[in-house]
Amino acid sequence: MSAAPGVWQGRIDDEEPGTTDRWHQRVRVFDAASRGGVALIGFAVDEGVRRNHGRPGAAQAPQAVRKALANVPIMGEPPLWDAGDIECTGDDLEAAQAALAQRVAQAAGQGCLPLVLGGGHEVAWGTFQGLVQAQPDRQRLLVLNLDAHFDLRMAAHANSGTPFRQMHESCAARGKPFIYRVLGISRFANTQALFDRADALDVRYWLDEALQTESGVRAALAELARELQECDAVYLTVDIDALPAGVAPGVSAPAPLGVPLWALEQAIDLVLASGKLCGADLAEMNPQFDRDNLTAKVAARIAARIARGSNVQGD
Numbered sequence: 526m527s528a529a530p531g532v533w534q535g536r537i538d539d540e541e542p543g544t545t546d547r548w549h550q551r552v553r554v555f556d557a558a559s560r561g562g563v564a565l566i567g568f569a570v571d572e573g574v575r576r577n578h579g580r581p582g583a584a585q586a587p588q589a590v591r592k593a594l595a596n597v598p599i600m601g602e603p604p605l606w607d608a609g610d611i612e613c614t615g616d617d618l619e620a621a622q623a624a625l626a627q628r629v630a631q632a633a634g635q636g637c638l639p640l641v642l643g644g645g646h647e648v649a650w651g652t653f654q655g656l657v658q659a660q661p662d663r664q665r666l667l668v669l670n671l672d673a674h675f676d677l678r679m680a681a682h683a684n685s686g687t688p689f690r691q692m693h694e695s696c697a698a699r700g701k702p703f704i705y706r707v708l709g710i711s712r713f714a715n716t717q718a719l720f721d722r723a724d725a726l727d728v729r730y731w732l733d734e735a736l737q738t739e740s741g742v743r744a745a746l747a748e749l750a751r752e753l754q755e756c757d758a759v760y761l762t763v764d765i766d767a768l769p770a771g772v773a774p775g776v777s778a779p780a781p782l783g784v785p786l787w788a789l790e791q792a793i794d795l796v797l798a799s800g801k802l803c804g805a806d807l808a809e810m811n812p813q814f815d816r817d818n819l820t821a822k823v824a825a826r827i828a829a830r831i832a833r834g835s836n837v838q839g840d
């Protein structure tokens with residue numbers, strides 16, 4: 526098995542006794558023989574953000590997050606694979622999303638948990654299609670979005686604000702239920718039309734305002750636990766702009782309030798404990814607006830948390 530190149534470099538604590546391995550010492554290049562563990566896939570694309578009139582820059586996020594991940598200590602991670610980056614040729618976002626779907630389906634087909642590093646939130650339409658390709662007969666796929674935004678826009682030209690509306694249409698066309706839940710919605714960053722569309726589509730959501738206290742988070746997670754029991758599998762998509770701008774300044778649309786990191790992590794841990802996670806992605810991290818690599822570190826922490834908590838066994 527060859528070592529992953531380039532960006533996977535960092536501190537080596539050779540002179541320390543005990544286990545001192547970090548991610549850069551464990552990540553290997555994903556290939557047709559890779560089995561189990563977690564497959565990182567970069568979606569180095571922000572064409573959807575551009576189309577949605579946001580601040581481009583998320584295309585550089587996969588490398589920034591890999592750099593931050595490189596020095597994270599290994600602490601119970603399964604095998605780790607790097608399946609490289611998907612890029613966007615010109616403005617052909619749809620081709621990039623189709624390429625991502627193919628790679629996600631391949632990783633899932635080889636028994637790996639696909640963990641996609643976006644990219645704008647248009648990454649979600651690619652990840653979702655890949656998970657559907659991998660298991661088209663699955664009935665109840667819960668889509669859990671940690672996000673300040675619904676991303677249910679109707680724009681004909683698909684973008685970073687439309688992926689969950691696209692998923693709804695896909696579910697309807699295939700005769701599957703659209704089970705979409707969102708934690709962290711801001712009443713000050715979504716129009717009335719988006720709230721109305723969410724209601725019409727039976728989208729259950731929790732406002733950022735309701736997730737500021739331990740009791741509020743406990744109540745939301747109790748409901749989420751029931752949802753997790755009822756679904757066959759869960760796709761987790763983490764929009765980094767769900768977090769407060771002070772913790773995650775490096776995004777296109779920073780959140781003045783946001784959901785505290787501890788609360789977000791409790792939601793992620795609940796998903797992991799269900800044993801039903803079939804794929805995950807991180808979206809909207811934008812290194813151009815980061816401060817001291819803080820947002821990259823937050824994204825890396827979330828990615829490592831998912832990897833550690835995933836129940837995918839490796840070879």
Ligand SMILES: N=CN[C@@H](CCC(=O)O)C(=O)O
Pocket residue numbers: 577578579646647674675676678685686687714715777778
């Ligand atoms: N993926 C981002 N979606 C948000 C962006 C909002 C903004 O740029 O202010 C949305 O479309 O609502």
Ligand SMILES: [Mn+2]
Pocket residue numbers: 646672674676685764808809
């Ligand atoms: Mn989003």
Ligand SMILES: [Mn+2]
Pocket residue numbers: 672673674764766767778809
């Ligand atoms: Mn968002």
